[in-house]
Amino acid sequence: xxxLRKELKQLNIKIDNFKEEVAKNRSQxxxxxxxxxxxxxxxxxxxxxxxxxxxxxxxxxxLGELEHLKNQQDVLKISYAVNENKLIEKIEKIVIRKVxxxxxxxxxxxxxxxxxxxxxxxxxxxxxxxKMKADEFKIRLKEISDMIDLYKSKxxxx
Amino acid sequence: MMISEINIKLGVLGLxxxxxxxxxxxxxxxxxxxxxxxxxxxxIVRKEYxxxxxxxxxNIWDVGGQKSFNPLNxxxxxxxxxxxxxxxxxxxxxxxxELKKTYLKSLNRLSPDSICFLIGNKSDLIKPEDSEIxxxxxxxxxIEDVPIIFVSAKTQDNLTEAFxxxxxxxxxxxxxxxxxxxxQGLRNEFLRILGKSEKDLYNLLINLxxxxxxxxxxxxxxxxxKKVIKSRKKSHEDPKEKEKPSVSYPKDFFMIDKIKSNVxxxxxxxxxxxxxxxxxxxxxxxxxxxxKIDLVNEELNGFxxxxxxxxxxxxxxxxxxxxxxxGN
Numbered sequence: 100x101x102x103l104r105k106e107l108k109q110l111n112i113k114i115d116n117f118k119e120e121v122a123k124n125r126s127q128x129x130x131x132x133x134x135x136x137x138x139x140x141x142x143x144x145x146x147x148x149x150x151x152x153x154x155x156x157x158x159x160x161x162l163g164e165l166e167h168l169k170n171q172q173d174v175l176k177i178s179y180a181v182n183e184n185k186l187i188e189k190i191e192k193i194v195i196r197k198v199x200x201x202x203x204x205x206x207x208x209x210x211x212x213x214x215x216x217x218x219x220x221x222x223x224x225x226x227x228x229x230k231m232k233a234d235e236f237k238i239r240l241k242e243i244s245d246m247i248d249l250y251k252s253k254x255x256x257x
Numbered sequence: 258m259m260i261s262e263i264n265i266k267l268g269v270l271g272l273x274x275x276x277x278x279x280x281x282x283x284x285x286x287x288x289x290x291x292x293x294x295x296x297x298x299x300x301i302v303r304k305e306y307x308x309x310x311x312x313x314x315x316n317i318w319d320v321g322g323q324k325s326f327n328p329l330n331x332x333x334x335x336x337x338x339x340x341x342x343x344x345x346x347x348x349x350x351x352x353x354x355e356l357k358k359t360y361l362k363s364l365n366r367l368s369p370d371s372i373c374f375l376i377g378n379k380s381d382l383i384k385p386e387d388s389e390i391x392x393x394x395x396x397x398x399x400i401e402d403v404p405i406i407f408v409s410a411k412t413q414d415n416l417t418e419a420f421x422x423x424x425x426x427x428x429x430x431x432x433x434x435x436x437x438x439x440x441q442g443l444r445n446e447f448l449r450i451l452g453k454s455e456k457d458l459y460n461l462l463i464n465l466x467x468x469x470x471x472x473x474x475x476x477x478x479x480x481x482x483k484k485v486i487k488s489r490k491k492s493h494e495d496p497k498e499k500e501k502p503s504v505s506y507p508k509d510f511f512m513i514d515k516i517k518s519n520v521x522x523x524x525x526x527x528x529x530x531x532x533x534x535x536x537x538x539x540x541x542x543x544x545x546x547x548x549k550i551d552l553v554n555e556e557l558n559g560f561x562x563x564x565x566x567x568x569x570x571x572x573x574x575x576x577x578x579x580x581x582x583x584g585n
Contacts, residue, residue, distance in 0.1 A: 205575075207521055211568045218531075218561055225554045228538070229547055240535055247532045254525060 207254050214250045263443075265315045265427050266336060267420075268371075270364075271343030272355045273322035276378035279410035280343065281319045284420050289411055294512075296321030297520045298566035299333060301530055306424070308446050310439060315424060318559075329359060332562035334367040336555060339423045342375050342400070346407065347382040349391060353398040361400060372426050373403050376419060377463075381409040388470030396465050405463040407473075415461050421451055422458040513574055520567050527560055527567075 202209055221243055228236060269277045278296050279289055285302060299320045306313040320333045342360060344352035356375075364371065383391060399405065406422070408415040428444040435441075448454060463473075534553050541549040 208568060208571050208575075211524060211564070211571070214528075215561070215564050215568060218557075218564065222554065222557050222561060225550065225557065228550050237539070240539055243535050244532055247528055247535070251525060251528050251532075254521065254528075 210250060210254050214254070217246060261311050261439075263311050263313045263428075263431070265313065265338045265424060267315055267317045267339045267341065267423065268333060268337040268368075269317060269319045269341045269343060270333070270356075270360050271322055271341075271376075272345070272352045275322065275343045275345040275352055276410045277319050277322065277341075277343050280341075280376070280378060280408065280416060281317055283410050283413055283416055284317075292515065294515050294519050295323045296523075297323070297516065297570040298523065298563040300523050301527060301560075301563070303530075304420075306447065306450060308443065308450065311443060313424065313428075313447070315420075329363050330562050330566065331363070331367055332559040334363045335559065337364070337368040337371040339427050340364060340368070340371050340373045341419070341423070342373060342403070343378050344375065346377040346379045346391065349377070349394045350398055353395065353400075357398070357400055372423060372430060374419065374423055375400055375403045375405045377405060377407040378410055380407040380414060381412045383407075383473075385470065385474055388473045392465065392468065392470065392473065399465065405465065406461045407463060418453075418458060418461050421453070422461055425455070425458055517571060517574060520571055524564065524567050527563060531557065531560055 228239065231239060269281055271277055273295060274293065278294075278300060281300070281302060283289055285304060296319060299318045302317050302319065304315050304317070306315075318333060318337075342356050342364075344356055364373070377395070395405070406415060406419045408419050410416060425444055425447060428447055432440055432443060448458075534556055538546070538549060538553060
């Protein structure tokens with residue numbers, strides 16, 4: 100019995116020691132974990148900070164390049180617009196010259212042909228004058244008369 | 258007091274170069290053209306006589322006789338009130354035959370009620386020794402029952418009187434057919450403003466049954482001082498030019514330009530006339546407006562064909578040059 104008590108006491112002492120040790124180890128482990136976490140955190144923060152710095156730097160660089168590209172783009176756009184206008188002007192001139200060459204000396208015939216078509220249209224719809232009210236009638240007559248004046252001014256002997 | 262209008266449509270028809278344009282030109286107191294320029298389509302001009310209550314407006318359609326420009330287009334024969342069928346006294350057989358063969362048929366079909374005169378132009382070219390042959394030719398190839406007058410556009414003999422006579426005949430017909438009192442006496446009023454009598458005008462007529470070569474000479478060369486003829490002066494006068502015939506045919510090169518210029522001028526003239534027709538509607542009283550619109554529409558249709566003929570002639574001149582006249 101006495102030996103049992105001694106063993107028990109020793110066991111309790113061992114358990115207590117063990118508990119102490121576990122507690123101590125646990126404490127140490129926690130501490131180590133904390134330190135590790137803290138260290139990792141610091142490392143990560145460092146990395147994040149570094150990344151931010153680099154990113155900011157990169158962004159600044161990219162923005163600069165972007166700005167440069169935009170400027171180039173603007174220059175290109177202006178250049179394109181100017182060239183496009185020049186091209187269109189040139190094409191217009193060529194077309195006008197070609198058309199003028201084609202109609203050169205034939206302006207009267209072309210105008211006469213257009214007049215005849217207009218005139219046919221006037222005759223075709225001439226009966227509608229009978230159905231018009233007074234002011235419509237006057238307006239229509241004036242329209243026809245003005246049209247004739249226009250052709251008279253354009254069709255001229257060479 | 259409102260002035261009413263009497264519109265008379267006169268067609269001057271005949272083979273090319275019979276002198277139609279010269280006749281019309283001189284009647285309107287313009288120059289006698291010394292260069293022959295064929296009329297393309299028609300040349301439409303107007304002369305007016307003012308009576309007390311009426312204005313007589315004679316619309317003269319001088320229709321070109323070149324076959325290549327379709328002188329038999331129905332537009333030129335429709336609704337004619339009075340007609341001059343013109344033949345050339347220096348070439349009577351050919352020109353009369355053409356009138357009978359083609360022009361008369363279209364006329365009888367499209368304007369059967371028109372008053373018609375046969376006008377022998379170029380009476381200044383009749384030589385006394387050829388008078389008898391001429392009269393026989395006309396008797397043989399002339400048109401029956403159509404009064405004949407000999408005129409000279411160049412010397413203006415009987416020219417104005419011929420136009421006045423046909424207007425007088427029209428007014429006489431109008432009086433006979435109209436029930437309106439205001440119309441009665443118009444022909445006498447017309448004679449009064451001319452300062453002539455009915456007899457003066459009817460003296461112009463050639464009676465083929467009674468006339469001989471002596472009386473013909475009297476008729477075509479009356480005892481009056483010949484009028485001074487205005488003609489377009491050339492910039493320089495070459496003595497040798499005086500020996501040439503009075504109407505000359507310019508070189509092809511200039512001819513085309515002159516014809517083109519003339520066509521455009523006549524096209525322009527037509528535009529003016531169309532504009533006047535349109536404007537006339539503005540002043541037409543409302544009671545007569547519907548009828549007037551119909552009348553104007555009819556006349557515009559005539560102009561339409563003439564515009565097209567003129568335009569086509571310009572294209573032909575461009576493409577074929579003077580060959581486009583080879584259809585004579």
